[in-house]
Amino acid sequence: MESNPEDIRAQLTAAGAVGVLAVEPFDGAAARVKFAPESAAALFQVFRDALGFTHLSTVGGIDWVTRYEVFYLLWSDATKRYVILSADLDAKTPHIETASPTWPSANWHEREAWELVGIHFDHHPDLRHLLMPDGYQFHPLQRAFKLHEPEELEVKVRHV
Amino acid sequence: MSAVAPAAPLPAAPKPGPVVGPGGELPVVTNDVTFVEIETLRSREFLPAAKEALSAMLKEQGESKLIRPVFNWAGRNSLFPLHWGLACCAIEFAAAFGARWDAERFGVVPRSSPRQCDLLIVNGTVTWKVAHKLIALYEQMPEPKWVIAMGNCATGGGPFRTAYSVVPGVDKLVPVDVYIAGCPPRPEALLDGILRLEALIRERGE
Amino acid sequence: MAITTLWDVAYFMATALLGLVGRIIPPLAAPLGNVDLIWGLAALVFGAILLAASMINTIMLIWFERKMLGRFMDRRGAMHVGYAGLLQNFADGLKLFRKNTFKPRDADGLGFYAGPTAYLVTSLLMFGVLPVSTGWSDGSLPLSMLLALVIFSFAPLFIFISAWSSNNKYSLIGGMRSAAQMIAYEVPILLAVVAVVVVSGSFDLNTIVNEQRNFWFWTLPLTLAMIVFVTGMLAEMERIPFDLPEAEAELVEGWNTEYGGMLFAYFMLADYVRALAGSILIVLLFLGGWTLPSYVPAALTSFPLAGIFWLMLKTYLVFGVFVWIRAALPRVRTDQLLRIGWMRLIPLSLASVVIAAAFVLVKCVPVLGCVPSMGG
């Protein structure tokens, strides 16, 4: 449960991971590892195979207006701790390599992150709408998307 | 292979109104084929003359003081709700059929097929995605039929009123007869709502 | 004229009716006195009484099940319509009668309407065959039991027709399950009945019932046959644990998914008509029908309408066991159901035939002190 970034850093170096930008302490997880999105696929393999983070808890995205952040929450059964991977993405076309080959459970999480935050996951096997109807254009969890009181509206039923 | 760019990066602030569906139109999903048209017997099938005669007779009797109260009594005492759980209120809906409240005492038996139901209890938040399914289910129910909006979400959106995906009140989609307040309403409140509906049917003389 | 049987009642009513008409319109008195006419009208009255009685009993059976099921579940069931909810099912029926009748757009018109109707009608035919008590209902055809079983096995045909013509996938799956299940369970049921026939030496239900006064000789060889028959009947009636065609959890409402209003009421009613008829059949074949074992004091069987009383009491008890099973057992799966039918019940029913034949061969077990009175 204690944050232990040195251990993670040492293990990453031992595994020869590339693309790691920073390993920061994080309350509640072993560390928060900042990485460059280009090296995502290789780094995922390292975390799963070398560091033993076999379980992907979730994938989420944050819209920081000037950039996007995508974070992965990983759990290791062997050492019983979480680690957070996080990468900053370009605000214009936020995209990153999918984690689905490494952790099949990433499939739906990435679909959700794409749909709600607007981060595109390259080579994702099945990047469809999950929660919103097909054809929905917006990404509601972006900061530009504002909520407001619903206005009076009338719904008509059209038979097809 | 180069990265595939996302379709619409950072759109401008969406225009007001819960926008669902292509082009930001009003949220009736028009290109969906799940709408079910129900052709009733009245149209052309099955002995139209006999049906006409029967309905004329029933209509005549319906005006009378004899038959009508009997059918009214039967209709209001045997309300079959649709077995459909939407959200939180569905749990209280289920509890109302549990041992402590036992809605079956009033002849309320949930049926799974809309064809066999008289009562649509909207027990939870209605989203735009499920809206047309809800309308289809409502239309699959044979007349006469009633709707109870159970809980704040079905009544007016509740705590999710401002959300982009939530219908602010199911009365936008189907006509509602009884609203039950609460988030979620207790089973007693549901039973009260059903009894109020019975009183309503008695008054209206449906 | 002494009125002792249902036929007497019907005949009396027909005579009175025709006599009244003759009194009002004197020229018609002579032609109306025709014996054939009186008997024809009597037959109609007879049928009407039978129909009314069986319908009322069916509706009471539904009430009985709802209340009993409620008690098994720590609740009360219908309470507020009529005393203890007695009128609840009448309200349900009237309401369904009033509902809008409709046909889904793509459903097949003929099958959609004809299926449920034929299902109900054939189910009701059972009551024309089943004898209720001595002289009360004329089931004394020489092959009445076979006829009863034939009528009982019409159902899958009509269920499948209505399921197929309602153009719904759930209905179709339900209909196919229903057909497979009923065909699979016909065989053990018939074999179990063969055991009864072997012991009684007759296909006539009246004879079969009368043979059962010989209590021990009946009970011992036919216990196995009864178990097989009751299990098969559970499947034929599509009740839990064999209610797969209507398995609510996966098939919505099974083969009646697309039915509402009066046609749904037909299904509902026919199901319980079959349940009632099946329970009566079990009572007739294995539990002595309207008779009691010969060692029971005669006072218990000599009061007016005693036969019908005992028959209905036994019927409701048998049905109560079915309700109990419904409250206590989960549903089986299709393949398990068919495996039970083909691989367990058929060998068991064959064994019951062998046992029955062996008993008939030795005619009697001397230690039990019974007297063989077999026809065969």
Added chain:
Amino acid sequence: MSEMWINMGPQHPMTHGLWNLRVRIDGEMILDVDPEMGYLHRGIEKISEDRHYNEVITLMDRTCYVAGMAWEHLYIQAAEKALGITAPERAEWIRMMSEEFQRLASHIMWYAAFVQDLGLMSPFLYGMRDRDLILDLFQAYTGGRLTYEYMRVGGVRNDLPEGFPKQAREVLDWLEPRLVEYDRLCMGSDIFRSRCDGLGVLKESDCVRLGVTGPMLRSAGSKRDIRKDRPYSRYSQVEFDVATADAGDVTGRYLVRMEEMRQSIRIIRQTLDWLDHHPGPVIADHLPRWLGAPYAPVGREGYLLKRNYPKGVGLSAIEEPHGEACAYVVNEGGEHPYRVKFRSPVFANLSACSHYLVGYRVADIPPIMGSVDVCVGEVDR
């Protein structure tokens, strides 16, 4: 018969909520499944960005409506970390007790719904009857049956009422023999066993690969339980065992949940003992007023404080009745959270459904999906 797709949902007795399972079948065999979610997507994560920290709790109750307390607990931990606030000791124990009561209620609800899917009707009624007793307890100290709004950043809304421990112990005394009764109704029935054994099997390695957690994972032999592995609240101070089974099938999940109920009762008894002897405050003093509290007092002198907003990120994970739930709260200074992200266990369990449904029969779908214990509110959020 040729292959066909059938839609199970969004109105279907099997779904227990708003979702659609599209199934491709050949006769009775399942060839392919495609779950369709989102019918209950209410934008909780988005709405949270517009709410005060304490107002988000209202949404948490409704996220998973059968496990409201657990989700409140999940969110509260993350929010407290993000805001740098700690709760008094007694509040932590009350929270833990609430979570265990919620687990009990949720599992009983699951039992009721699951067994009803098998066609066994009575246990539904028995389950609802016994669950109502637990809800009565909730009602005694929170005022609500399903949606409590009980926990607050920095503690809980109010202390337990007088006589509560006695009432709670009575309920536990009633429940323990009921669990035996439940077991006899199910495990004692040959039909139940033949319906459930060897059904919906998911091996441990597959569970880990697919992100499946909770009773489904433990039924496959794993001992992962966040309460043990990464103790939060005061779980390190109570004794309990992690329930496991090894078959990974529907029966295994049933057994795991049944055992978890017994362990929950064990934890609650220890908690009640602790609470008996440790009175004290249940909410921290000097809480900033801008946390927002819909209808309950916050800290006593809160309004005197200046509005100096802290910053931080909070991560919390709990063992929710359905599995591992995580919350990630980003606090960028200000009265509202900047971003709230939840990890729903059912979301992941459901995403793997093609792995435990394909190859079985249509009639197996209700028991298998029942054993997953789908709560759509937290999947769609």
